[in-house]
Amino acid sequence: MRKTIKWVWLALALFFIPFTNTGVLAESSEEKDDTGKVEEKNEVVYANLEAGGSLENIYVVNAFELKEPGVIEDFGNYESVKNLTDTSKIEQDGDTIRMEAASDTFYYQGNLSKELPWKFTINYYLDGEEVDPKTIIGESGQVEIEIKVEENEEAETPFFDNYMLQISQSLNTDYFYNIEAEDATIANAGKNKQIAFTVMPGEEETLMLQADTDQFELAGMEISALPSSVSVDSPDTDALTEEFQSLTDAIGEINQGVSELGDGIRGLGGGLTELENGSSQFQNGLNELSNSSGELTGASSEINNAFQSIQEEVDQITGIDGIDQLGSMTEAASDMAAGMEALADEIDALTTGYGDAREALKTAMDQIPEATLTEEDFQVLYDSEIDSEIIDELTGTYEAAQSALAVYNESIESFEAVEPALSEFQTSASEIAGSIRSFADEIEQSVGQIDIDEGLDEFITSVNTMADNYNQFHEGLLSYTNGVNELSTSYADIHGGISGAATGANELAAGTDELQDGTSQLYDATQNIPDEMQEEIDKMISQYDKSDFDPVSFISEENNDMTNSVQFVIQTDSIQPEEDTAEVEEEEESEGFWERLMNLF
Known part of the structure; x- marks a missing residue:
C-alpha cells in the first residue's frame, strides 16, 4: 500500500510539473517580451x-x-x-x-x-x-x-x-x-x-x-x-528529331522524285503523241504504197505481157514481110513507153511520200526517252494513293513505248531500204521507158534501111534482151510489193500499240499530277514535324515538371x-x-x- 501511494504521488507530481513550468515560462516571457524568429512553417491539411x-x-x-x-x-x-x-x-x-x-x-x-x-x-x-x-x-x-x-x-x-x-x-x-x-x-x-x-x-x-x-x-x-x-x-531528342528530319527529307525527295517522274511522264506522253501522229502518217504512207502496189504490178504486168507478145512476134519476123511488120509495131512501142513513163512517175510520187512518212516516224521515235525508269520508281507509285489500275496502265504504256522503240530500231534498216528500192525502181522504169521510146523511134527511122539478114537478127536479139530484162524487173517489183504489203500489215499492230501507249501516258500524266499534289501536301504537312515534336515534348514536360513551384x-x-x-x-x-x-x-x-x-x- 505504501509503495502504491508513493507511485501515485510521483505520478501526480509529474502530471502537474508542466503546468508549473508553463506559468514560469509565461511569466518570464512577459518580463522579457521576446519576439521569436520563424525559420520556416509547414502546413499539413487533414x-x-x-x-x-x-x-x-x-x-x-x-x-x-x-x-x-x-x-x-x-x-x-x-x-x-x-x-x-x-x-x-x-x-x-x-x-x-x-x-x-x-x-x-x-x-x-x-x-x-x-x-x-x-x-x-x-x-x-x-x-x-x-x-x-x-x-x-x-x-x-x-x-x-x-x-x-x-x-x-x-x-x-x-x-x-x-x-x-x-x-x-x-x-x-x-x-x-x-x-x-x-x-x-x-x-x-x-x-x-x-x-x-x-x-x-x-x-x-x-x-x-x-x-x-x-x-x-x-x-x-x-x-x-x-x-x-x-x-x-x-x-535527348536529337536522335529522334534527326530520324523525323530524315523522314521529312525522304518525303521531300519522294515529292521531288514524283515531280521529276511527272515531268518524265508528261514528256513521254508528248513524245508518244508526236510518235502517234508520225506513226499515223507512216502507216498512211504504207497503206497508200500497199494499195498502189496492185496498180504498179498490174501496169508492169501489162508491159511485161506486151514485151512477151512483141518478143513472140519478133521471133516470127523474117524477110521483107517482117520488116513491113515492124512499121506497125511503132505505135505499140510508143504506147508502152508512155505506160512505163507513167509508172515511173507514180513510183517517184510514192518514193517522195514514203520518205516524208519515214522522216515523220523517225522524228516521233526520237521523242521517246530511253528506258531510265526502274522498278523502284514504279514501286513509289504503287506505295502511293494512286489507283493500282492506273499504275498498271502506266507500266503497260511504258513497256509498249519501249517495245515500239525497240521494234523500230530493229526494223530501221528495212524502213530505210524501202526508199532506195523505190528510187531504183523509178530509175529503172524511166530507163526502160526511154529505151522503148528510142527503140520505137529507131524502128520508125530504120524501116527500109535494115539489112534483111544481119540487121533483122540484131533487132530481134535486142528485143529479146529487153524483154528478158523487163521480166526480171517485173519479178523484182512483185517481190517488193509483196514485202510492202506484209510491212503494212505488221505495222498496223505497232501503230495500235503506239496509239494505246499515247492514250495511257496522257491519262497517267493526269494521275501523276494528282500524286504530286498529294506528295506536296504531305511534305508541307510533315516538314515541320521535328520542331512541332520538340514543342510538344517541351509542353508535356512542362505540364508535369512543377519543380519551379513556390x-x-x-x-x-x-x-x-x-x-x-x-x-x-x-x-x-x-x-x-x-x-x-x-x-x-x-x-x-x-x-x-x-x-x-x-x-x-
Whole structure:
C-alpha cells in the first residue's frame, strides 16, 4: 500500500510539473517580451470525407521551425485553435494568431471551414446497380467503385495545378478477390491488397476499381496530395528529331522524285503523241504504197505481157514481110513507153511520200526517252494513293513505248531500204521507158534501111534482151510489193500499240499530277514535324515538371513568405459494421479512479 501511494504521488507530481513550468515560462516571457524568429512553417491539411466523397470537416496542423524561441504570429480564419506543443495559451484576434513558442519547434491545430482544391465523387455499384454503400455491408456480389476527381472551382488556389494525388484503397483478401483496377498499382500488405492510383497535377480523372466480394466492408480510402516537385529533365531528342528530319527529307525527295517522274511522264506522253501522229502518217504512207502496189504490178504486168507478145512476134519476123511488120509495131512501142513513163512517175510520187512518212516516224521515235525508269520508281507509285489500275496502265504504256522503240530500231534498216528500192525502181522504169521510146523511134527511122539478114537478127536479139530484162524487173517489183504489203500489215499492230501507249501516258500524266499534289501536301504537312515534336515534348514536360513551384499557404496569403511546404492528408469514412459499444461501456464503468489515473500515464 505504501509503495502504491508513493507511485501515485510521483505520478501526480509529474502530471502537474508542466503546468508549473508553463506559468514560469509565461511569466518570464512577459518580463522579457521576446519576439521569436520563424525559420520556416509547414502546413499539413487533414480532411475527412463521407463515403461518397463529400467533405465532413477540415483542420490544419501548423508546424514552426524557429531560429529563436519567443512570441510568433500566424494568420488564418480559424473557427478554433488548439496548442499541440504545450499548455500555453494561444491568442486569436480575428485572423491573427499569436502564441509563445518556448522551443525550436512549435505545433498548433486550427479548425476551419474551407473548400479543398479537389472535388471527390465516389459511387458504389453492386452487380451493376448503384447503391448506398452503407446498405450493402456484409453482402456479396461484384462490386465496382468509381472515383471521380475534379477541380473544385470554388477553391481559388494553385494546388490543383501543381499537386499530385495518391489515392489508396485497402481490400481485405478474406472478403475480396478477382481484384481489377486499370492504371493502378496493386501491392500486397499482409492479407490486404493495397490499390494505389496516381492523379497528375492539373488532371481530372475517373478511376475504376472492381472486385468480387463475399462480405462487403471497406476501410477508409486514403488520399494524399503532395507538390509534384520532381524535376523532369528534358530527354535527348536529337536522335529522334534527326530520324523525323530524315523522314521529312525522304518525303521531300519522294515529292521531288514524283515531280521529276511527272515531268518524265508528261514528256513521254508528248513524245508518244508526236510518235502517234508520225506513226499515223507512216502507216498512211504504207497503206497508200500497199494499195498502189496492185496498180504498179498490174501496169508492169501489162508491159511485161506486151514485151512477151512483141518478143513472140519478133521471133516470127523474117524477110521483107517482117520488116513491113515492124512499121506497125511503132505505135505499140510508143504506147508502152508512155505506160512505163507513167509508172515511173507514180513510183517517184510514192518514193517522195514514203520518205516524208519515214522522216515523220523517225522524228516521233526520237521523242521517246530511253528506258531510265526502274522498278523502284514504279514501286513509289504503287506505295502511293494512286489507283493500282492506273499504275498498271502506266507500266503497260511504258513497256509498249519501249517495245515500239525497240521494234523500230530493229526494223530501221528495212524502213530505210524501202526508199532506195523505190528510187531504183523509178530509175529503172524511166530507163526502160526511154529505151522503148528510142527503140520505137529507131524502128520508125530504120524501116527500109535494115539489112534483111544481119540487121533483122540484131533487132530481134535486142528485143529479146529487153524483154528478158523487163521480166526480171517485173519479178523484182512483185517481190517488193509483196514485202510492202506484209510491212503494212505488221505495222498496223505497232501503230495500235503506239496509239494505246499515247492514250495511257496522257491519262497517267493526269494521275501523276494528282500524286504530286498529294506528295506536296504531305511534305508541307510533315516538314515541320521535328520542331512541332520538340514543342510538344517541351509542353508535356512542362505540364508535369512543377519543380519551379513556390509553396504558398493553404490558410492565408499573409503566411506565404514563411511557408515551406503544404501537404494534404484526406480520408473517407470506413464502411464497416457498427461496433458493439456495450462491452466498452461496461469496461469503462468497471474501472476505478486509480485505474483511469494510471491509464493517463
